[in-house]
Amino acid sequence: MKNVILKQATIIDAESKFHNQKMDIIIENGKISSIDKTAKNPTSLKEIFLENLHVSQGWFDSSVSFGEPGFEDRETIGNGLKVAAKSGFTDVALQPNSYPIIDNQSAISFVNQKANGFSTNLYPIGALTKNSEGNHLAELFDMKNAGAIAFGDYNKAMDKASIQKIALQYVQDFDGLVISFCQEKTLRGNGVVNEGVVSTRLGLKGIPAMAEEIDLIRNLSILEYAGGKMHVPTISTAKSVSLIKEAKKKGLNVTCSVSVHHLSLNETVLEGFDSRFKVAPPLQTESNRKALIKGINDGTIDMITSDHNPIDIEHKKLEFDLAKNGTIGLETAFGMLQKVLSTEVIVEKLVGGKTVFGIEKNSVSVGNMACLSLFDPYTELVFKKENILSKSKNSAFLGQTLKGKVYGIYNNGKLEI
Known part of the structure; x- marks a missing residue:
């Protein structure tokens, strides 16, 4: 299990009381244990700082x-x-x-x-x-x-x-x-x-x-x-x-x-x-x-x-x-x-x-399992062949300017960024 603090993350989740608020999110043992304006870090959790971090x-x-x-x-x-x-x-x-x-x-x-x-x-x-x-x-x-x-x-x-x-x-x-x-x-x-x-x-x-x-x-x-x-x-x-x-x-x-x-x-x-x-x-x-x-x-x-x-x-x-x-x-x-x-x-x-499709949803709330997408809605970049992660390269979007950048996810107790 990856225990982390997502620092100063803007939460985009209409089902959460923290919707549209910039918060620190503490995740321990795969669960959201705390959401606060500025979280203390008494147990030396890994702190994640990402530019314009948004979480949903x-x-x-x-x-x-x-x-x-x-x-x-x-x-x-x-x-x-x-x-x-x-x-x-x-x-x-x-x-x-x-x-x-x-x-x-x-x-x-x-x-x-x-x-x-x-x-x-x-x-x-x-x-x-x-x-x-x-x-x-x-x-x-x-x-x-x-x-x-x-x-x-x-x-x-x-x-x-x-x-x-x-x-x-x-x-x-x-x-x-x-x-x-x-x-x-x-x-x-x-x-x-x-x-x-x-x-x-x-x-x-x-x-x-x-x-x-x-x-x-x-x-x-x-x-x-x-x-x-x-x-x-x-x-x-x-x-x-x-x-x-x-x-x-x-x-x-x-x-x-x-x-x-x-x-x-x-x-x-x-x-x-x-x-x-x-x-x-x-x-x-x-x-x-x-x-x-x-x-x-x-x-x-x-x-x-x-x-x-x-x-x-x-x-x-x-x-x-x-x-x-x-x-x-x-x-x-x-x-x-x-x-x-x-x-x-x-x-x-x-x-x-x-x-x-009958899949469980978890709002960004204390006590829930952390199932989160991490992204920056502001950064722009031109999508090129070297940006393709898939084995196949048949993208209709090559050369397009993308608005926003995805960092990755936190799910199943793992941070993938």
Whole structure:
């Protein structure tokens, strides 16, 4: 256990009575033992002085991919968790898109064992269907018992409405959460970018926004009929925001997330045909980007994810049509969000997802376990290749000026800065 005093830390935590106050935080045996204006140090604890230090509840990322098992050349669980810690995340939800797909109890146990002993907690998402092929439900109950916090097929829409219905009904027996990525297959076709003026000018096949919206309408209708809990990841259009808003007003148990890249970039970055900007769903128009920000600020969108997805160079540095979707995003999440949202809103949306996924929250209060993100919201730096901590280098944010710097985390009795 690392016993420390975080000196003169501004606390950003609406659930703490010390919100927006600059305090000394004493952590002993993994717990916050004292919060004071100027703490005495009778036991010679290590004192941590960091410029413009701000502290919040530990951040949670609801969608990361690490590759292992099978794609360790893209990322390993061990290095991925170190990257998450240095990026300010105390908790991450791991997507099942490895090889083999994480679709059974032993696969869940494997990733849990690989994640033991790190400062960042890993929570596996189990595949909703066997091999994420969309034909038969996977071993959901067994995976839940092994530690899966939700079930979904990463970036794959459920073509068969009957399986979507049965999944929502079945998981109610054990309070399970179904993740439903929305993109209607026949409308998506072979599209690689958003359909519109930019796709036409560039001569790239487009995916109409309604591919997401029509699938979302269908899934919300199934949820209304079947009941259960549904999470819609990485929505990207204004219509999707309004559909989620209406569904919540009806009382449906639905939540949603948006990615950092959809909040901070629009489709105009595609002009250079750079495959680093090829993501799923595709980057959208500026009006849709602004609607997503509005959806964050009015509370419709529940959480923000980096949607961190390392891709090896052989599958990314190709012609745009052939390259795989995905960007890494853990290292740049906070610094990019600071350009479009307030620090308090960012913290709220990086912490609030814990409640949806059944992960314990710990406010910055005396007596609570110390689960903290440490950051400076003011320092600016240009993000360069040497700043990348991930094994893969497929960042859509290279060359971007980041507003704010993350120092690291304190979690599981460890200070990682």
